């Protein structure tokens with residue numbers, strides 16, 4: 001029988017996914033790799049990363065300091081042997097990207113230049129002007145085109161993982177253009193589906209960041225780790241949520257409150273603008289509450305001021321920021337301060353995976369933002385995520401290729417039945433349902449508002465309990481959802497419904513795990529438990545799917561090797 | 571193929587969705603100033619070529635001796651020639667402006683600005699015209 | 713004061729139902745000066761008609777998926793402000809010169825093939841081993857190709873190009889710009905492998921310099937320049953016995 005089957009199937013065409021696909025082929029040139037993505041790979045949200053990618057490259061740097069900065073930044077929730085492996089691999093991956101054509105900005109001697117970044121004690125962030133993610137993604141995608149072993153399925157949406165005898169054997173994907181359901185089978189599957197920022201209203205994440213991979217793995221029985229750890233970036237543009245990169249502060253920009261004061265001196269006096277994101281976001285929120293923010297049509301904001309850097313530095317190092325200011329705000333950052341406020345940005349939590357990307361489900365791997373390999377703990381340092389996608393994407397690709405070379409082939413029989421069931425489910429729930437009276441848009445908007453209110457920068461028991469209740473109500477409304485679009489051709493409304501289904505799932509996990517962590521650590525700040533509690537919570541939260549909205553929670557130990565937890569001050 | 575067979579059993583999705591093929595409307599060149607200028611430029615090549623052909627014929631006849639050389643001097647032909655000259659200038663203008671786009675030199679490791687290149691092209695053009703005119707007049711005197 | 717609204721007229725086409733595209737009008741609240749055309753489409757989809765289909769993701773002008781014709785001009789809809797059109801209606805159509813899959817969604821497979829055909833990756837006679845570190849490259853050497861590396865594959869230039877509209881075999885602006893991006897990269901040695909594709913009859917020579925591609929490009933790539941420079945390059949290589957760089 002002619003079977004559409006791969007050795008390795010990568011779900012996701014972002015930096016992590018493409019890196020994994022190439023690594024699988026380079027590990028074993030006979031491996032057949034499939035790559036499914038719900039958008040053309042170069043549209044993946046990696047494209048919007050601006051600031052840079054950290055690696056201890058330079059002579060003045062060391063693996064130990066990069067590891068220590070990362071671990072301290074994580075508020076000691078990172079698994080230290082993972083961090084140690086990461087900092088050693090990161091420089092190799094940066095060089096690999098250079099060989100693949102990434103136009104890294106350079107030093108006068110032609111070597112790769114670095115810039116300072118928040119939470120890093122030394123200059124170690126490599127950058128391609130302020131379009132780092134864009135250049136990395138296009139370089140790695142264009143490079144992937146030269147491998148005949150990689151077959152792409154662009155604009156195909158994965159709705160379910162095929163799991164047989166607790167082994168993952170592929171996915172069910174909806175081909176968006178034709179509306180057809182396909183079973184794409186494989187001996188191993190790598191999830192690289194990116195973040196979930198769209199569960200929040202105010203986010204830097206694009207429309208495609210809906211936590212699909214996390215929900216897929218969760219429903220298939222894998223654990224989700226540390227899902228309460230959601231990063232808020234201090235400097236998003238009001239209204240759009242467009243990110244103003246941390247590199248603006250790295251290059252010397254000031255954060256000013258409405259009195260023109262560099263207020264961070266009260267919060268992170270030694271690091272000022274280069275403090276870590278969680279602390280600066282809380283500082284800004286506190287200043288707002290105490291009446292020292294500017295008031296604008298889209299809420300409170302602060303000024304991010306780069307006027308003193310001068311036009312030359314701005315054009316060389318931050319040209320995209322100038323472009324964004326001009327295009328989206330009608331201001332010139334050379335002469336005007338930029339209005340900013342904290343914005344949801346990154347998910348530290350994700351599919352529980354080990355250092356090779358293996359999940360507890362045989363044949364299922366995860367990498368990139370959708371995974372939690374234990375690198376970021378309670379707070380990711382800026383510019384650690386792009387190298388994370390490279391290092392752990394490559395690791396997962398190699399591990400999956402290796403596993404596939406000895407795994408037994410996938411058989412048609414149960415797969416057929418599973419495909420049939422899944423296609424029926426989606427048809428019945430969305431296409432053929434009669435009489436529902438709820439719309440997707442309003443439910444999604446309400447979920448986003450609830451998440452902003454209940455699971456934002458500061459959290460309380462009351463707020464989270466209300467959030468849990470309201471998400472339950474939204475889930476009930478979602479059961480009655482009606483779809484206007486009955487066409488099968490490029491039906492983006494079905495996609496929106498499937499995404500909302502996934503988002504309600506992961507939003508609930510965030511709410512429940514946040515409620516359960518009764519301490520403040522990293523990005524998780526509880527008003528009612530303001531202190532870190534190492535005695536009870538120096539642990540990873542693991543959430544497992546149940547038949548109710550509430551997950552089953554387990555806790556596992558954090559791996560501590562070199563650096564003992566200390567008070568975290570900057 | 572399994573997947574397709576199964577898919578057929580489950581959904582009625584058309585095998586290959588029909589697409590709507592876009593065609594250029596006949597009046598596309600009227601929709602935008604650039605398109606219009608471009609079309610004009612392309613069409614002016616025709617009269618230009620005719621005029622040049624005519625010139626060839628004249629030259630050939632001049633070769634047979636001054637007696638056979640009888641250039642047109644009707645007003646119509648003079649007007650035609652002036653119009654064609656305008657067209658030729660338009661072509662030269664586009665061509666020389668393009669040079670700024672195409673050519674890239676470096677002097678002392680700094681790229682020469684496009685405007686400077688264009689300017690130098692026009693200067694060279696003017697100089698060449700002067701030389702040609704001078705030569706023609708010189709020969710006419712001989 | 714009555715709430716401000718703006719009329720959005722959008723192309724609708726469902727191949728399962730329509731023989732050809734038609735236009736549909738929607739009245740959208742224009743509540744904020746910073747609203748863009750994409751916000752208006754999102755309002756329609758969330759609150760008026762969920763069946764309207766279009767692509768988008770980053771809404772910050774970098775993913776390249778939201779290109780459409782806005783009042784007849786190719787634009788990124790996340791970067792086209794309603795205030796520039798109001799109080800007149802804004803007409804949104806799929807990008808010209810591409811087959812229409814559905815509503816505002818075009819088929820860009822053709823470009824994906826062309827992109828691959830120009831070998832958009834670093835080609836070297838001898839790979840530098842990873843252990844040898846990075847290739848040395850100065851910021852000035854990057855400046856040589858920087859402009860052409862900024863292409864977000866948004867297809868606005870193809871929608872503006874009448875030559876591509878008349879003959880879609882033409883390699884076209886963005887693909888040529890990307891070929892040039894690699895040809896000008898000091899790390900690359902693949903010029904000889906790319907020239908045959910560029911020099912084909914349907915390659916760059918089809919271009920008759922309309923120049924509109926560079927006018928509509930939202931990222932300042934100037935693909936017209938790339939095409940003209942490539943023409944000169946290929947000619948010089950033909951005329952002169954030596955190449956520029958190996």
Ligand SMILES: Cc1cc2nc3c(=O)[nH]c(=O)nc-3n(C[C@H](O)[C@H](O)[C@H](O)COP(=O)(O)OP(=O)(O)OC[C@H]3O[C@@H](n4cnc5c(N)ncnc54)[C@H](O)[C@@H]3O)c2cc1C
Pocket residue numbers: 011012013014015016017036037038039040041044045046047048049050051052053054132133156157158159192193194195204205206208209212213243245345346367368369370382383384385386387389
């Ligand atoms: C504005 C912004 C700026 C940033 N700046 C930096 C920075 O300067 N430095 C840094 O280190 N990090 C930065 N980050 C973080 C970093 O960019 C991301 O964490 C990282 O790019 C994620 O890459 P990824 O490959 O995991 O996911 P993505 O690039 O998001 O890719 C996800 C892929 O999965 C596919 N997919 C998802 N769901 C499905 C499905 N159901 N079916 C099929 N395919 C699916 C998508 O199509 C896509 O191809 C930034 C993030 C943002 C939002």
Ligand code: SF4
Pocket residue numbers: 862863864865866867868869870885886889925928929930931932933934935
């Ligand atoms: S060259 Fe410009 S207009 Fe053309 S695809 Fe690239 S970015 Fe878009």
Ligand code: FES
Pocket residue numbers: 768769770771772773774775776777778779788789790791
């Ligand atoms: S939505 Fe990404 S470019 Fe407009």
